[in-house]
Amino acid sequence: xxxxxxxxxxxxxxxxxxxxxxxxxxxxxxxxxxxxxxxxxxxxxxxxxxxxxxxxxxxxxxxxxxxxxxxxxxxxxxxxxxxxxxxxxxxxxxxxxxxxxxxxxxxxxxxxxxxxxxxxxxxxxxxxxxxxxxxxxxxxxxxxxxxxxxxxxxxxxxxxxxxxxxxxxxxxxxxxxxxxxxxxxxxxxxxxxxxxxxxxxxxxxxxxxxxxxxxxxxxxxxxxxxxxxxxxxxxxxxxxxxxxxxxxxxxxxxxxxxxxxxxxxxxxxxxxxxxxxxxxxxxxxxxxxxxxxxxxxxxxxxxxxxxxxxxxxxxxxxxxxxxxxxxxxxxxxxxxxxxxxxxxxxxxxxxxxxxxxxxxxxxxxxxxxxxxxxxxxxxxxxxxxxxxxxxxxxxxxxxxxxxxxxxxxxxxxxxxxxx
Numbered sequence: 069x070x071x072x073x074x075x076x077x078x079x080x081x082x083x084x085x086x087x088x089x090x091x092x093x094x095x096x097x098x099x100x101x102x103x104x105x106x107x108x109x110x111x112x113x114x115x116x117x118x119x120x121x122x123x124x125x126x127x128x129x130x131x132x133x134x135x136x137x138x139x140x141x142x143x144x145x146x147x148x149x150x151x152x153x154x155x156x157x158x159x160x161x162x163x164x165x166x167x168x169x170x171x172x173x174x175x176x177x178x179x180x181x182x183x184x185x186x187x188x189x190x191x192x193x194x195x196x197x198x199x200x201x202x203x204x205x206x207x208x209x210x211x212x213x214x215x216x217x218x219x220x221x222x223x224x225x226x227x228x229x230x231x232x233x234x235x236x237x238x239x240x241x242x243x244x245x246x247x248x249x250x251x252x253x254x255x256x257x258x259x260x261x262x263x264x265x266x267x268x269x270x271x272x273x274x275x276x277x278x279x280x281x282x283x284x285x286x287x288x289x290x291x292x293x294x295x296x297x298x299x300x301x302x303x304x305x306x307x308x309x310x311x312x313x314x315x316x317x318x319x320x321x322x323x324x325x326x327x328x329x330x331x332x333x334x335x336x337x338x339x340x341x342x343x344x345x346x347x348x349x350x351x352x353x354x355x356x357x358x359x360x361x362x363x364x365x366x367x368x369x370x371x372x373x374x375x376x377x378x379x380x381x382x383x384x385x386x387x388x389x390x391x392x393x394x395x396x397x398x399x400x401x402x403x404x405x406x407x408x409x410x411x412x413x414x415x416x417x418x419x420x421x422x423x424x425x426x427x428x429x430x431x432x433x434x435x436x437x438x439x440x441x442x443x444x445x446x447x448x449x450x451x452x453x454x455x456x457x458x459x460x461x462x463x464x465x466x467x468x469x470x471x472x473x474x475x476x477x478x479x480x481x482x483x484x485x486x487x
Contacts, residue, residue, distance in 0.1 A: 106386045107139045111154060111164035115144035119348045120341075123406035130402050131393050138386060151268075158182045158378060165381040166390065168213045171201060171372040171441060175448040183209045183376040184384055189392040198411045201441065201448075202374055210374035211395050214403075215411035216339035217370040217436040218276045219359040221428060223352060226252055226334045235363045238305045241335065245314040248334035257314030259324035259336040264463050266321060271455040272371055272442040274462065276337060278302045280364025285444045285454070292447065292483055294458060295476040303465050303472040310466045328352065337362055339371050340432040344408035347426060359431035370411075370439040411436045450487065457482050 110128065115121045121144075129140055143164045145153050151173045157163030158177060169177065177183060187208045190199075195211065202210035220241075222234065230251035232244035245257025261270040278285070281302040287293045309315065316324060325342060327333045329350030338346070347354040362368050375394065377387040393399045395413045404416040409429040423429050443451045461475035 105137055105139065106383050107141055108166060108381075108383060108387055108390060109141045109143050109164040110166045110168070111143035111145060111150075112168040113145055113147035113150045114168065114341075115142045116146060117345060120344055120406065120408075124403070127402035127406040128394065128399075130398070131390055135389075135393075138390070140390075148268075158380060161380050163378055163380060165378055165383060165387045167376055167378065168373050169210075169376060171374060171443055172448070172452055174202075174210055174374040174376060175204070175443070177376065178204050178209045179449055182379050184379050184388070185209065186211060186377060186388060186391055189388045189395065191392075193392070193395045194414050195395065196411070196413065196415050198372065199413055201372065201443075210376045211391060212411070212413040213373040213375045214341065214407055215370050215372050215436060215439075216341040217411070217432055217439040218273070218337055218339050218362065218368045219343070219428075219431050219435055220335060220362045221328075221338055221343050221346070221357060221359045222335045223248075223328070223331060223333065224356050224358045226255055226331070230334075232334075234358075234360050235335075236361075237363050238309060241363045242309060242312045242314060245335050246312070249314065254332060256316050256324075256327060256333040257312075257335065258309065259319075259321075259328060259333050260309070260315060261321045262310060262315065262317070262466065263320075264459060267456065267459060268452070269321060271452070271459050272369065273337065274302075274306070274455075274459065275440075275442045276362055276368030277306050277364070279368050279440055280362055280366050281305065282366055286446060290446045292444075292454065292480075292487055294454075294483055295473065295480040299458075299476055300472045303462055303476070306462065307465050307472070326350075340408060340410050340429075340436075341371070343428060343432070344410075347408075347428065354426045354428075357426070357428045359428035361431070361435060367435070367438040367440065369442045370436060372441060409433050409436075447487070454483055454487065 114124055125142065132138060132140060154163060154167060154173065185207050190208050190211060198212040198215045202208060202212065226248050227244065230247040232247040233240060235241040235244050241258065249255050249257045261273045263270065278299060282298040283296065283302055285292065285294065324333065325346055328336055329346045329352055331352045343359065346352065347357050375391055377384060377391060381387055400412055400414050400416045403412055409418050409432040418429055418433055444454060447454060457479040461479040464470035464475045465472050
């Protein structure tokens with residue numbers, strides 16, 4: 069899946085140097101005898117999520133009920149620090165036994181040789197298409213944990229109070245957001261990431277704008293194509309929304325999500341995992357939260373999280389056995405109950421009762437059928453580096469009123485020199 073250029077751009081230099089130390093670690097693939105106590109450390113930023121983290125941990129902890137010799141232990145790492153910490157740990161031959169990783173990090177960790185083959189775990193499982201990118205160079209190195217698709221979410225009572233329509237275009241989004249703010253004092257019309265200091269989250273969020281306007285980032289021959297009419301249109305639409313006075317400029321996205329949770333925001337474009345957080349444990353009742361397709365012509369993006377087993381672990385067979393349980397019927401049902409409408413490794417349906425209580429859920433389930441990865445096909449390992457140039461162009465447009473085509477031309481030139 070990766071060409072020679074891709075393989076030269078892997079992890080940090082320190083991580084690559086440490087890779088040599090992992091040769092021969094296969095001899096450390098111990099398997100506990102029956103009854104021997106084993107501890108498996110599971111790394112995931114979601115363990116820190118309010119309410120959802122507790123529910124997800126309770127779901128995976130059910131494994132211990134039928135495997136009393138295994139103790140599961142959290143490695144809870146804040147999302148902003150997760151990639152750097154995991155890269156550093158695994159580059160030093162340390163780290164967790166099992167990790168739940170965003171797709172971009174998964175590709176980098178896999179390409180560095182830090183993950184083991186999960187074919188034995190996947191054997192017999194009814195894996196769906198959310199697992200496709202878990203196969204690299206013909207080897208199953210990951211299985212899906214969750215796929216969180218993006219949608220337009222809205223506070224229905226605020227929209228109804230403004231007699232505003234659910235938008236299907238950016239112009240309608242601006243109009244409805246302004247109407248909601250006018251009808252209810254103190255309400256923010258629309259929330260969205262918009263700052264380069266939140267780069268990792270912003271570039272993934274922005275992919276829905278790009279894809280929505282028909283962007284691919286590569287042409288039919290796999291050449292990176294950044295400065296296209298479609299990309300110009302996407303940035304122009306984002307700039308128009310940014311300038312419309314409906315966004316809380318300067319607020320971090322966690323702050324914006326909290327405001328939505330407290331019933332102080334009308335619309336947002338967010339993924340299903342973020343929406344589950346908004347709908348859980350706040351002033352906004354889940355029954356008042358709704359979702360709709362994004363106000364773009366084409367399908368948007370999803371964030372994908374994969375489960376991988378570390379090649380550094382001392383209990384790899386036990387870790388693989390845990391993954392096998394996780395993607396089996398019992399594990400998947402436990403995850404469904406904790407994951408809202410996120411797509412899972414197998415097709416476990418969202419219950420009618422859940423959809424009735426959470427009317428936003430069915431839209432996310434439907435949109436996941438056509439959503440696209442935030443990673444650029446053929447440049448999975450380098451996507452973040454490429455999108456850094458793109459998002460710097462977006463920043464120039466929204467902050468300095470740069471011409472979108474000129475800003476993208478500069479990004480294209482810089483990308484061509486590097487890639």
